[in-house]
Amino acid sequence: MGTLHFLADGFSIALQWHNLVFAFLGVLIGTAVGVLPGIGPISGVALLIPVTATLTSGLGPEAAATSAIILLAGVYYGAMYGGSTTSILLNTPGESSSVVTTLDGYQMARQGRAGAALSIAAIGSFIAGIVALIALVFLAEPLSKLALQFGPAEYFSLMILGLCAVSGLAGKSMTKSLIMTVLGLLLATIGMDTVSGVARFTYNIPILYGGLEFLTLAVGLFALSEVFKNILEPNQDGELAKIERILPTKKDLKDSAAPIARGSILGFFIGILPGAGAIVASFFSYILEKKISKNPEKFGTGAIEGVAAPESANNAASGGAMIPLLTLGIPSTGTTAVLMGAFIMYNVQPGPMLFTEHPQIAWGVIASMFVGNMMLLILNLPLVRIFVKIIETPRKFLLPMILAISVFGVYAVQATTFDLILLIACGIAGYFLAKNDFPLAPIVLGLVLGPMIENNLRRALTASNGDYLVFLQKPISLLFLSLALLWIIVPLLLKLRGKNVLVNDES
Amino acid sequence: MNKQFDRYSSLFFAILGLGFVYESQFISKSSYGSNVGPDIFPLGLGLVLCILSLRLFYETFGYKQEKKAGTSFDVKRFSGILAVFVLYALTLEALGYVISTFLFLFIAFQLMERGNLGKTAMVAGIFSGGVYYVFVNVLEGSLPGFPEWLIG
Numbered sequence: 219m220g221t222l223h224f225l226a227d228g229f230s231i232a233l234q235w236h237n238l239v240f241a242f243l244g245v246l247i248g249t250a251v252g253v254l255p256g257i258g259p260i261s262g263v264a265l266l267i268p269v270t271a272t273l274t275s276g277l278g279p280e281a282a283a284t285s286a287i288i289l290l291a292g293v294y295y296g297a298m299y300g301g302s303t304t305s306i307l308l309n310t311p312g313e314s315s316s317v318v319t320t321l322d323g324y325q326m327a328r329q330g331r332a333g334a335a336l337s338i339a340a341i342g343s344f345i346a347g348i349v350a351l352i353a354l355v356f357l358a359e360p361l362s363k364l365a366l367q368f369g370p371a372e373y374f375s376l377m378i379l380g381l382c383a384v385s386g387l388a389g390k391s392m393t394k395s396l397i398m399t400v401l402g403l404l405l406a407t408i409g410m411d412t413v414s415g416v417a418r419f420t421y422n423i424p425i426l427y428g429g430l431e432f433l434t435l436a437v438g439l440f441a442l443s444e445v446f447k448n449i450l451e452p453n454q455d456g457e458l459a460k461i462e463r464i465l466p467t468k469k470d471l472k473d474s475a476a477p478i479a480r481g482s483i484l485g486f487f488i489g490i491l492p493g494a495g496a497i498v499a500s501f502f503s504y505i506l507e508k509k510i511s512k513n514p515e516k517f518g519t520g521a522i523e524g525v526a527a528p529e530s531a532n533n534a535a536s537g538g539a540m541i542p543l544l545t546l547g548i549p550s551t552g553t554t555a556v557l558m559g560a561f562i563m564y565n566v567q568p569g570p571m572l573f574t575e576h577p578q579i580a581w582g583v584i585a586s587m588f589v590g591n592m593m594l595l596i597l598n599l600p601l602v603r604i605f606v607k608i609i610e611t612p613r614k615f616l617l618p619m620i621l622a623i624s625v626f627g628v629y630a631v632q633a634t635t636f637d638l639i640l641l642i643a644c645g646i647a648g649y650f651l652a653k654n655d656f657p658l659a660p661i662v663l664g665l666v667l668g669p670m671i672e673n674n675l676r677r678a679l680t681a682s683n684g685d686y687l688v689f690l691q692k693p694i695s696l697l698f699l700s701l702a703l704l705w706i707i708v709p710l711l712l713k714l715r716g717k718n719v720l721v722n723d724e725s
Numbered sequence: 726m727n728k729q730f731d732r733y734s735s736l737f738f739a740i741l742g743l744g745f746v747y748e749s750q751f752i753s754k755s756s757y758g759s760n761v762g763p764d765i766f767p768l769g770l771g772l773v774l775c776i777l778s779l780r781l782f783y784e785t786f787g788y789k790q791e792k793k794a795g796t797s798f799d800v801k802r803f804s805g806i807l808a809v810f811v812l813y814a815l816t817l818e819a820l821g822y823v824i825s826t827f828l829f830l831f832i833a834f835q836l837m838e839r840g841n842l843g844k845t846a847m848v849a850g851i852f853s854g855g856v857y858y859v860f861v862n863v864l865e866g867s868l869p870g871f872p873e874w875l876i877g
Contacts, residue, residue, distance in 0.1 A: 272866050393781045394731075397738055400774045404745055404767060411763040416753050418763060419745075449837075450803045615848055618833035621810055622826055626856055629817065630866055638814035646807075654730045672766040679761040 221359055224573075228581030232589050237288055237582070240273075241590045244289035248296020249597055251313075253304055253608050257620070258313040259297035259536075259553045260659070261441035263290050265620075267433055267560050268627035283564035284579045288586040290560050291540070294553055295347060295587065298496065298533045299594045302339040303602065304609060306332055306525070307459045315496035315532040318504045322517060322524030327459035334466040335525050338474050340598035341466075342530035346482035347591040350537025353486055354544075354584060358573060361545040365570035370677035371688050375698035377671045380548040382702035383492035384663055386709050390655045398656055402664020403671065405430055412669060413676060425636050432559045432665055434637045437624045438644025439658045440556075445620050446649040448613070458610070461603060466522075474526035477507050485531030489538020492550035496532035496539075503531035537587070543568055544580060548667070552659025555666050562666070728788045735781040742774030805836045822868040824875075826853035 231237060251262035270289050274282035301316035306323035319339065326335040368376065385395040408419045409429025420426040466474075481503040488499040507527040508517045517524050542548045547569025549555035561568045572580045597605070628641050652658055682688035689695050745767050752764035813829035820828075830849035835842075860866045 272860060272864050275864065275866070391781075391784070393777055393784060397774065397777045397781065400770055400777060401738070401741075404741075404770050404774065407745075407767045407770070414753065414763050416763045418752055418767065419748060446803065446807075449806055450798050450800070452799055614834055614837035618806070618830050618837065619852060621806075621833065622830055622852065622856075625814065625817070626822075626826075626860075626868075630860065630868065633867070635814065635818060638817065639811075642807075642811060642814060650730070651734075654727050654734070656734070675766065676761045679765075684761055 221355060224577060224581045225355055225585060227578065228583075228585030229588075231284060231578055231582035232288070232586035236277075237285055237586060238589065240270075240285045240289040241292050241586045242593055244292020245296035245299075245590045245594050245597065248293035248298075249300035249594065249605060250608050251293060252297035252300020252302075252316075253605055254611070254616070257441070257444060259294050260556055260662075261437070261444055262293050262297055263553055263556045263560070264433070264436040265441050265623055265627055266290060266293055267436075267556075267563065268631040270560075271563070271631055279565065280576065280579065283561070283566050283576075284582045286564060287557070287560065287566075287579065287583050288590075290557055291583055291587060292590045294557065295533065295536050295590065296594060298536050299340060299343050299598050300605070301532075302343070302525070302529050303336060303598075303605060306335045306339065307461075307606060308609065315500050315535075316529070317497070318500045318528040319525055321504070322519070322521050324459070325518065325520035326522065326525065329520050330460075331520065332459050333461045333464040334470050334522065336461065336602050337464055337466050337599055338470060338522055338526050339529040340595060340602075342474065342478040342481065342526045343533040343598075344591055344595045345478050346485060346530035346534035347537055347594075348588070349482040350486045350489065350534045350540075351584065351587055351591070354537060354541055357541055358545055358580070358584070361541065362570035362573045365546050368570075368694070369692070370674040370681070371692050371695045372698065374671060374674040374678055375689055375695040375702070376546065377548060377667050377674070379698045379702040379705070380492045380542070380550060381660070381663060381667065381671075383705045384550065385660050386705045392706065392709065394656045395660050398651070398658065399660040399664045402661035403668045404664075405435070405661070406665050406668025407672070413673065425634060430640070430665075431628075431632055431637060432662075433563070433631060434628050434641050435644050435665060436556050436559060436662055437628055438641040439648035439661060440552075441620060441624050442641065442645025443648030443652055443658070445617050446645055447653070448617055450649070452613075458606070461606070464599065464602065470522050474522050477503075477523040477527035478530045480506065481527035481530030482534045485534030486538040488531070489535030490541050490550075492542060492548065495551040495553075496535040499531040499535035500528035503527040540587075544572060544584075545570060547572070547670070549663060552662055555659065555663045558666050559662070728785050731781060731785045731788075735778045735785065739775050739778035739782070742771045742778060745771030745774065802836055806833050809833055809836070818869050819872065820869075821871045821875075823853045823857045823871065826856070 232241065247266065248259070248262065251257050251259065267290065270286040273289075274285045277285060297313055298315065301311060301313040302319050302323065305311045305316040305319035306327050309320050309324040311317045311320055323335045323339070326332065381399050385399045386392060406429070408426060410417055410427050417427055484503050484506065485496075485499040488502060489495065504524060504527060507523050508514045511517065511523065539551050539554050542550045543554045543558060547558070547567060549558045558568055566572070566576055566579060624641060625638060628637050648658055678688055679686070689699060749764045749768040749771065752762070752767070754762040754764055809829055809832045813825055817825045827849050830852055831846055834845040834849060857868060861868055861870075
């Protein structure tokens with residue numbers, strides 16, 4: 219069967235009525251998450267994992283996993299659409315990859331062109347989403363076939379590369395992000411060792427034998443810490459700009475066509491790279507547009523190119539980030555790490571085997587992303603006025619409710635008071651760590667990848683009779699490790715030479 | 726960068742790393758005859774964590790003294806909400822979902838902004854009752870119900 223046949227099968231799953239509802243719910247909630255300043259895509263996805271777990275409880279295991287991932291992926295790319303709305307109308311990015319959009323988007327809104335900026339952002343996001351998906355469709359098979367030839371040594375090195383790439387670019391201090399990565403890996407060792415059945419760091423406390431629950435840590439670190447920050451450091455909201463007409467003029471469309479195309483392609487390739495997520499993509503595409511523009515001085519004063527390119531790039535990057543997740547089983551950003559945690563909760567291992575073992579999940583999710591992008595275009599063009607109302611939700615209701623939703627989510631899945639206390643502790647720790655430039659995404663990444671890295675390490679070492687050189691003797695493994703080393707060293711060298719290194723601060 | 730926080734945290738992570746190194750001495754050294762046991766991974770990571778913490782401690786000497794930023798912290802409101810939140814987590818099983826959630830939300834709404842008792846009570850009631858009804862009756866999940874002494 220060819221790729222197109224698989225994709226057609228995927229569509230037959232994605233177009234089932236309940237999956238359409240899940241995709242719609244996902245993109246709807248995602249847009250809301252993107253619109254609300256303070257809740258980013260990571261915390262949105264983390265908060266919704268337990269909710270989807272209950273929504274899908276009536277379905278069979280495979281169908282439940284498909285529907286749940288459809289919803290969660292919808293939240294992820296929906297948030298990328300929604301983030302631009304507040305950037306343009308409020309000068310406050312709804313999530314961090316829309317920071318660049320504030321530069322020209324808000325200026326356009328002040329000139330009464332808010333509607334044009336919003337619609338170009340939506341159209342650009344749509345085109346970029348489709349471009350990324352088409353590339354995903356054609357890269358998925360060959361990449362997972364390639365990955366199937368990897369042995370444990372290659373896999374171990376590839377995952378080390380993933381971790382180093384994310385740590386090298388996350389946050390202001392590389393030492394701090396490496397500490398967070400190692401902390402995540404160490405936390406993953408708590409509990410029963412899956413290979414030998416030996417209990418580690420459990421101290422005869424029964425609840426620890428199962429290990430620390432990924433979901434509890436993710437919700438605490440991301441959602442709670444953000445709410446705590448919003449309560450502790452209240453910021454005054456700016457004034458909401460008015461939307462006059464929604465549709466862009468012909469000139470707007472003509473001016474933004476090329477930036478959308480460039481932003482989509484650039485964003486997609488940056489998205490595939492481990493570590494470089496939507497934020498880096500949107501920055502680069504903005505800089506690129508400014509460089510090649512005939513009159514760069516108009517950037518920052520309301521140039522439509524300055525909205526079209528970064529908004530396309532951040533959406534293409536979030537589509538691109540699905541590729542290493544689905545084909546290699548390696549999350550390259552914080553949000554895809556949380557998505558991977560969701561896959562594992564459903565007993566589905568993302569990676570090369572996903573396409574052969576669970577084709578309906580893999581292709582169903584990919585097809586649903588086409589459907590979801592269509593829905594988002596409709597939600598964000600005619601209905602954008604309704605979404606703007608969400609921004610006006612009073613914070614006094616919103617913040618306590620997010621706290622209550624996190625408690626509900628964790629308790630519904632775990633049903634222990636221990637997890638609730640752990641949740642609160644993670645929230646407080648997350649707040650202080652993030653405040654002091656310790657990035658949080660690497661912890662989750664370490665936590666998700668920890669058991670896999672350890673398994674592959676031990677399998678490789680067992681096969682080589684404990685000879686650590688095995689990782690350097692296999693050429694592909696050596697290549698991955700050298701790349702990992704470069705990823706750490708190059709930013710260090712750049713910093714030593716006094717250059718500014720662009721960081722991917724997702725949390 | 727906050728010099729003090731980074732120093733204390735580097736010490737904390739160094740002790741944590743040492744703890745993992747020390748504790749992994751007691752984990753079995755081999756599994757199924759292989760000389761690669763479940764102790765290697767935490768042992769190695771503990772060592773790496775110690776080295777990274779030392780590096781962070783060293784880096785703090787290079788920090789420039791920063792002026793305190795002018796953000797105001799709403800410590801009073803935060804500690805109030807945090808206290809109610811911890812109480813909520815601890816009493817969830819004893820009081821049941823609806824009552825504890827209602828109380829938490831009602832008090833937290835009031836702590837965020839005083840007044841308007843009727844409206845806040847209504848929002849808290851709709852949320853706690855609604856979530857419980859949908860989750861338990863429609864989706865057939867399980868949450869702690871009402872306490873026994875109340876139903877009788």
